[in-house]
Amino acid sequence: xxxxxxxxxxxxxxxxxxxxxxxxxxxxxxxxxxxxxxxxxxxxxxxxxxxxxxxxxxxxxxxxxxxxxxxxxxxxxxxxxxxxxxxxxxxxxxxxxxxxxxxxxxxxxxxxxxxxxxxxxxxxxxxxxxxxxxxxxxxxxxxxxxxxxxxxxxxxxxxxxxxxxxxxxxxxxxxxxxxxxxxxxxxxxxxxxxxxxxxxxxxxxxxxxxxxxxxxxxxxxxxxxxxxxxxxxxxxxxxxxxxxxxxxxxxxxxxxxxxxxxxxxxxxxxxxxxxxxxxxxxxxxxxxxxxxxxxxxxxxxxxxxxxxxxxxx
Amino acid sequence: xxxxxxxxxxxxxxxxxxxxxxxxxxxxxxxxxxxxxxxxxxxxxxxxxxxxxxxxxxxxxxxxxxxxxxxxxxxxxxxxxxxxxxxxxxxxxxxxxxxxxxxxxxxxxxxxxxxxxxxxxxxxxxxxxxxxxxxxxxxxxxxxxxxxxxxxxxxxxxxxxxxxxxxxxxxxxxxxxxxxxxxxxxxxxxxxxxxxxxxxxxxxxxxxxxxxxxxxxxxxxxxxxxxxxxxxx
Numbered sequence: 001x002x003x004x005x006x007x008x009x010x011x012x013x014x015x016x017x018x019x020x021x022x023x024x025x026x027x028x029x030x031x032x033x034x035x036x037x038x039x040x041x042x043x044x045x046x047x048x049x050x051x052x053x054x055x056x057x058x059x060x061x062x063x064x065x066x067x068x069x070x071x072x073x074x075x076x077x078x079x080x081x082x083x084x085x086x087x088x089x090x091x092x093x094x095x096x097x098x099x100x101x102x103x104x105x106x107x108x109x110x111x112x113x114x115x116x117x118x119x120x121x122x123x124x125x126x127x128x129x130x131x132x133x134x135x136x137x138x139x140x141x142x143x144x145x146x147x148x149x150x151x152x153x154x155x156x157x158x159x160x161x162x163x164x165x166x167x168x169x170x171x172x173x174x175x176x177x178x179x180x181x182x183x184x185x186x187x188x189x190x191x192x193x194x195x196x197x198x199x200x201x202x203x204x205x206x207x208x209x210x211x212x213x214x215x216x217x218x219x220x221x222x223x224x225x226x227x228x229x230x231x232x233x234x235x236x237x238x239x240x241x242x243x244x245x246x247x248x249x250x251x252x253x254x255x256x257x258x259x260x261x262x263x264x265x266x267x268x269x270x271x272x273x274x275x276x277x278x279x280x281x282x283x284x285x286x287x288x289x290x291x292x293x294x295x296x297x298x299x300x301x302x303x304x305x306x307x308x309x310x311x312x313x
Numbered sequence: 314x315x316x317x318x319x320x321x322x323x324x325x326x327x328x329x330x331x332x333x334x335x336x337x338x339x340x341x342x343x344x345x346x347x348x349x350x351x352x353x354x355x356x357x358x359x360x361x362x363x364x365x366x367x368x369x370x371x372x373x374x375x376x377x378x379x380x381x382x383x384x385x386x387x388x389x390x391x392x393x394x395x396x397x398x399x400x401x402x403x404x405x406x407x408x409x410x411x412x413x414x415x416x417x418x419x420x421x422x423x424x425x426x427x428x429x430x431x432x433x434x435x436x437x438x439x440x441x442x443x444x445x446x447x448x449x450x451x452x453x454x455x456x457x458x459x460x461x462x463x464x465x466x467x468x469x470x471x472x473x474x475x476x477x478x479x480x481x482x483x484x485x486x487x488x489x490x491x492x493x494x495x496x497x498x499x500x501x502x503x504x505x506x507x508x509x510x511x512x513x514x515x516x517x518x519x520x521x522x523x524x525x526x527x528x529x530x531x532x533x534x535x536x537x538x539x540x541x542x543x544x545x546x
Binding site: 176180183294297298301302305309 | 325332
């Protein structure tokens with residue numbers, strides 16, 4: 001392991017942890033604006049997390065060790081996954097870091113433990129949330145794999161570092177088919193972060209909640225960790241979309257000025273993407289559960305098309 | 314004089330646009346955006362014709378781009394949205410045989426089928442492709458667009474969406490013609506005239522295609538397509 005990689009790890013993790021809550025509250029703010037409300041401040045998620053960290057943890061009498069371990073498993077898996085996506089600084093990959101298959105498995109590990117903890121406390125809402133989450137993931141998983149296969153095909157590499165590195169050198173999307181992949185990645189971003197056509201992140205209505213249902217039994221510090229996990233996961237998928245479609249400004253050398261510029265640019269690009277997500281969410285109604293596969297099919301269509309165009313044209 | 318690499322890049326972007334609009338035409342339920350998607354698709358064809366002109370320098374391409382721009386991007390969408398405003402239908406949610414999702418999957422399969430068949434005919438190795446690939450791939454997209462348009466025509470129930478399917482079929486023919494065989498300009502022009510007549514007929518037929526003549530009269534009144542004073546006895 002080189003020193004450069006260590007520095008990369010520190011910067012990347014800091015960026016992810018510090019920027020994620022900002023994007024979450026920005027999306028909330030945009031949605032509030034579009035509904036004509038003032039909305040909470042853009043720092044609200046930081047305050048909420050700080051408050052939750054100070055609160056006492058209460059476990060249900062029926063819960064087992066899984067409930068106690070889940071928040072830590074989730075946050076560590078997602079933090080490791082965050083090392084796989086270079087946010088502001090691209091360096092040489094080390095070991096297996098950057099492999100897209102491992103990246104996908106880490107995200108699935110998070111999802112698996114969340115579903116388990118939903119079942120663990122024995123509450124009906126948690127069970128319903130877990131069951132829905134698992135049905136959705138069974139349908140979205142093949143699509144996700146095809147999208148990442150298309151990415152690997154376009155860049156002729158299995159490593160996210162190589163992909164982003166190629167993009168930075170080219171300066172523009174290396175292939176027009178990346179537009180199609182961008183659409184697919186956006187749909188996956190919406191699905192994976194439980195946003196509106198799939199799930200409503202703001203509701204605690206028993207008939208509709210998926211993600212909220214699973215973390216209903218978490219409290220205090222554990223809840224803060226789960227919220228942070230969800231926020232980081234969202235930032236990672238956003239960063240993947242941003243850095244593959246508009247890679248300008250990413251730093252490739254280890255210098256203070258370049259990295260500072262890259263951090264600012266990433267925050268701006270992330271804010272713009274949050275705006276788009278917020279507007280998209282405001283303009284959609286929640287879909288009926290059994291109509292969701294048609295949304296996933298859209299992503300599937302575009303990513304398969306990418307492979308066809310890349311192979312044939 | 315021109316850079317083939319750059320030309321390939323532009324053509325690829327335009328192909329992607331054409332396919333996105335075709336997918337949108339297959340799946341959307343909103344009539345207004347359906348018409349807009351058709352206009353955008355035609356605009357992409359105009360740009361393809363222009364970049365081909367820039368690459369090859371044949372004047373006929375410029376003429377084709379011109380008539381496509383005037384008729385398919387401006388006149389026909391204008392007529393259709395006019396009709397659509399009058400009949401006051403905003404959405405077409407009825408589908409025969411195929412749901413939009415399965416049509417998308419089938420259109421993927423169609424594209425593969427067309428590619429394999431064409432590569433057999435032309436004699437190109439299906440795996441490695443060929444040197445003049447944008448031209449060959451243009452033909453593939455053209456025929457796939459034609460078949461996708463056909464799918465729209467038979468999977469939708471409303472007459473107005475059937476007509477849009479037919480129009481996007483014609484776009485496929487034009488794309489095929491641009492890349493493979495040079496159709497004589499007079500035929501291009503006649504096709505366009507045909508389309509315009511078709512649209513004019515549609516303005517009448519959309520409301521009355523399944524009615525008797527007496528009922529048809531009443532419907533015209535109901536949909537405000539016929540003013541009182543112009544009425545024939």
